[in-house]
Amino acid sequence: MKIQVTVNGKAHEKDVDPRTLLVHFLREDLGLTGTKVGCDTSQCGACVVNMDGTTVKSCTCLAVQADGSQITTIEGLSPKGELDAVQEAFWNNHGLQCGYCTAGMIMTAVELIDKNPNPTEDQVREGLKGNICRCTGYHNIVKAVLAAAEAKRS
Amino acid sequence: MTTRIFGSGIRRREDPRLITGGATYTDDVKLPGMAFAAILRSPHAHAKINSIDTSAAAAAPGVVAVYTGADTDGVLNPIPCAWIPPDSDVKAVDHPALAKDVVRYQGDAVAVVVAENRYQAEDALELIKVDYSILPAVVNPEAAMQPGAPQLHEDAPNNQAFHWVAAGGDTDAAFASADVIVKDTIVHQRLIPNAMEPRSAVATWTESMGELTLWSTSQNPHICRFLASLVTGVAEHKIRVIATEVGGGFGSKIPVYADEMITSFCSMQLGRPVKWTATRSEGFQATIHGRDHVEHVEMAATREGKITAVRSVIYAGMGAYLSTAGPGVPTILHGLMYCGPYDIAATKADIYGVFSNATPVDAYRGAGRPEATFLVERLVDLLAVELGIDPVELRRKNLIPKFEDGHDVASGITYDSGDYEPILNMVLGHVDYQALRQEQARMREHGEYMGIGVTCYSEICGLGPSQVAGAVGFGGGLWESAIVRFHPTGKVNVYTGVSPHGQGEETTFAQIVSDELGVDVDDVGIVHGDTSNTPMGWGTYGSRTTAVGAAALVLAVRKVKEKARLLAAHLLEAAEADVEYADGKFFVKGSPDQSKTIQEMATMANVAWNMPEGMEPGLEASAFYDPPNFVYPFGAHVAVVHVDPDNGHIEVKRYVAGDDCGPQINPMIVEGQVHGGVVQGAGQVLWEGAVYDDNGQLLTGSMTDYALPRAHMFPNIETLFTVTPSPHNPLGVKGIGETGAIASTATIYNAVMDALRPLGVTGIDMPLTPEKVWQAIREKQGS
Numbered sequence A: 001m002k003i004q005v006t007v008n009g010k011a012h013e014k015d016v017d018p019r020t021l022l023v024h025f026l027r028e029d030l031g032l033t034g035t036k037v038g039c040d041t042s043q044c045g046a047c048v049v050n051m052d053g054t055t056v057k058s059c060t061c062l063a064v065q066a067d068g069s070q071i072t073t074i075e076g077l078s079p080k081g082e083l084d085a086v087q088e089a090f091w092n093n094h095g096l097q098c099g100y101c102t103a104g105m106i107m108t109a110v111e112l113i114d115k116n117p118n119p120t121e122d123q124v125r126e127g128l129k130g131n132i133c134r135c136t137g138y139h140n141i142v143k144a145v146l147a148a149a150e151a152k153r154s
Numbered sequence B: 001m002t003t004r005i006f007g008s009g010i011r012r013r014e015d016p017r018l019i020t021g022g023a024t025y026t027d028d029v030k031l032p033g034m035a036f037a038a039i040l041r042s043p044h045a046h047a048k049i050n051s052i053d054t055s056a057a058a059a060a061p062g063v064v065a066v067y068t069g070a071d072t073d074g075v076l077n078p079i080p081c082a083w084i085p086p087d088s089d090v091k092a093v094d095h096p097a098l099a100k101d102v103v104r105y106q107g108d109a110v111a112v113v114v115a116e117n118r119y120q121a122e123d124a125l126e127l128i129k130v131d132y133s134i135l136p137a138v139v140n141p142e143a144a145m146q147p148g149a150p151q152l153h154e155d156a157p158n159n160q161a162f163h164w165v166a167a168g169g170d171t172d173a174a175f176a177s178a179d180v181i182v183k184d185t186i187v188h189q190r191l192i193p194n195a196m197e198p199r200s201a202v203a204t205w206t207e208s209m210g211e212l213t214l215w216s217t218s219q220n221p222h223i224c225r226f227l228a229s230l231v232t233g234v235a236e237h238k239i240r241v242i243a244t245e246v247g248g249g250f251g252s253k254i255p256v257y258a259d260e261m262i263t264s265f266c267s268m269q270l271g272r273p274v275k276w277t278a279t280r281s282e283g284f285q286a287t288i289h290g291r292d293h294v295e296h297v298e299m300a301a302t303r304e305g306k307i308t309a310v311r312s313v314i315y316a317g318m319g320a321y322l323s324t325a326g327p328g329v330p331t332i333l334h335g336l337m338y339c340g341p342y343d344i345a346a347t348k349a350d351i352y353g354v355f356s357n358a359t360p361v362d363a364y365r366g367a368g369r370p371e372a373t374f375l376v377e378r379l380v381d382l383l384a385v386e387l388g389i390d391p392v393e394l395r396r397k398n399l400i401p402k403f404e405d406g407h408d409v410a411s412g413i414t415y416d417s418g419d420y421e422p423i424l425n426m427v428l429g430h431v432d433y434q435a436l437r438q439e440q441a442r443m444r445e446h447g448e449y450m451g452i453g454v455t456c457y458s459e460i461c462g463l464g465p466s467q468v469a470g471a472v473g474f475g476g477g478l479w480e481s482a483i484v485r486f487h488p489t490g491k492v493n494v495y496t497g498v499s500p501h502g503q504g505e506e507t508t509f510a511q512i513v514s515d516e517l518g519v520d521v522d523d524v525g526i527v528h529g530d531t532s533n534t535p536m537g538w539g540t541y542g543s544r545t546t547a548v549g550a551a552a553l554v555l556a557v558r559k560v561k562e563k564a565r566l567l568a569a570h571l572l573e574a575a576e577a578d579v580e581y582a583d584g585k586f587f588v589k590g591s592p593d594q595s596k597t598i599q600e601m602a603t604m605a606n607v608a609w610n611m612p613e614g615m616e617p618g619l620e621a622s623a624f625y626d627p628p629n630f631v632y633p634f635g636a637h638v639a640v641v642h643v644d645p646d647n648g649h650i651e652v653k654r655y656v657a658g659d660d661c662g663p664q665i666n667p668m669i670v671e672g673q674v675h676g677g678v679v680q681g682a683g684q685v686l687w688e689g690a691v692y693d694d695n696g697q698l699l700t701g702s703m704t705d706y707a708l709p710r711a712h713m714f715p716n717i718e719t720l721f722t723v724t725p726s727p728h729n730p731l732g733v734k735g736i737g738e739t740g741a742i743a744s745t746a747t748i749y750n751a752v753m754d755a756l757r758p759l760g761v762t763g764i765d766m767p768l769t770p771e772k773v774w775q776a777i778r779e780k781q782g783s
């Protein structure tokens, strides 16, 4: 099937097998490997991208469902050479270790802060429920998200 | 002196590529002409394979090849185990990469399909017809050793993989004359490591050169190369293993698995690159599990509370085959650590390694030491109750007094340094222990159940002296090496044999170099994870990367510095003895204006226009470091929990980790290691556990069924530190990667039992799920 999607501001027209998962389309057809696959049951959030303004787990969505949409992945979150406040906060606060969950965490956090610019610690923790990190114990991720929210507010 | 960068919590240099999606993990590798492999796994825990029909799969769209055990037989050697404890009778049973006649656990590899893309490969798997005769299965390691249990391997009667005893002091006499003995049966359930990056391999065979390149999710690429050579028969110098970006391991990426070898086999057969990546569910079945102990343990003491002996009989599940380091975990890393931080005159560990119809077991964060700490700390709490002594006081009474350079314990090992009381006092002061006890008493009056768990621990890591490695049956060395190379522009590269995968050594190693040589930290590049450009090393596990790898690095750095000093003396026309170094400069004693920078020396050494007589060009050095002893970090942790007796729900209100890992190169990274470890240990006590049914079917086979800690399940972690250097390490450093997991399981368990004591509940098997806690309370109330 032919689909048209705009990813990180760039329009693509591609022929895909209808069963292709969005995450595989991004990683294999477009070569955007920053988005990760961490599970096969929609549990881990490593694959989170932004589609038309909301986060989706790209392992739980078919590429054909993305037809006509605007997608942002971790590679397109900030202009080349710059960092989004959330990326910067993850860096400053040691919000990552192996980095495998990080793209999904950051994409989730960006939306969380967009919707709630002044979240409490509990709200951050609730908001990250769908993303698993095995390395950090979440402590510094939560700290990073709170710091990013503050940076964005000021 | 400028500010030292050693000890400063600078941001990690790894992060820019990781926060922008720019890193290349194994599954991100894409090679021209690459095909995809998918592995068919046994749905049965134990069965005879009568026949395999691959014809339909071979004819399916996109399929390039299908292979079974008949194809790999005689081509791939069996998957080896690299750790055979001495005097233990280990049965090195055959572990074929693809099962031949019998499958022994659900997940055992049976066939592989290679296709043009991963969808086609997986489709074709479903077309393979395997005719099995199902055999009876056994999963529990203690049950597997009982007469009449189903047998896994012909040459391992009673499923006994090995029997190993470590004893020191007269345990029997201590128990015979004890005033008090406390006992328990502890079950360390199987845990599934679940590093967030699934295992993956990309193999490419260059027929014309006879060379194999393997990208592999490995914590130890050089060990992988070594074992891959044994399995594939390709000479070691013709194999290149690349593991530069690895998404967590926690021990699960130490082993060399059948899957990576099968992928290599496919590439060698087909002459094109082949990628295999585990699905998460596949990882649940076919990536090692951790723990799996059934332990019968007891502690002897005097009425005054002096602990006199600890002993155990342990059935340690090995799963269906011996994984790479599997037998080393319940033996050396466990049975030698029964003193913990206490002065205990006699300990005995009587350990049976047992085969059962389940996924192989190997090192998982802490590997043997969480079980040892749990055993000791659980028994100390039981003893405190028995004697009516406050558990903290009982601990204090038994702590080994401060020692700075060696303390022998009953099991025969020598702790390097320890000062256990200050960190205990620090955490107790931090939480105001007495006030907490008062609050607990008040709450109990209102039917609210708060529990306080306090543990002290000492652990063994920084693996370790190679001579000991040999003596304890590890089939390799445990030294490390590093090359430090100055380029003509004064920039530096370090090539290290360790292989960090989240621990941040690209940053901390650069800090060490910067500190020692006075070069800017950004002028130092750290290269790791590729056997083609790094020196031999034994990898990243056992909290050894900094303790051993950085020690090798610092020795190499010091060699380079000395060469640069001699060169500077030559150029300054000064006597060698008169040239000193400070802040990146060599200067003539007493006349600091006459100086040369280390960068100038790098340039001169590289162009070699004016070298002292007999000095070789170039400014680089390599060093090897074989530690004279392990390192022994220690600490004290406190957990405060609330248990709701109406629904069994446990809430961890506070967690305080007090640790001592010696001097810290980057405190921010140290804290991060503690956080992650603590939550992993909490996972074991509160949520995680592999569940098999009686037929050996893994019921917790995906992330939907296996509860991993999530952000809302645990509070912030309060970290405190003391600093007691290791006397034998060139930097004084000890390991910190596993201490969190080593201490937190016991700490939280003790806290929950402390909360439940007024309700009569004294022990529950982990994980302490609300249902089990509620049941236990019900039973006591009904009785």
Ligand code: FES
Pocket (backbone or CB within 6 Å): A036, A037, A038, A039, A040, A041, A042, A043, A044, A045, A046, A047, A048, A057, A058, A059, A060
């Ligand atoms: S890969 Fe999408 S939720 Fe895990």
Ligand code: FES
Pocket (backbone or CB within 6 Å): A095, A096, A097, A098, A099, A100, A101, A102, A132, A133, A134, A135, A136, B196, B247, B248, B502
């Ligand atoms: S940083 Fe490794 S999984 Fe989150």
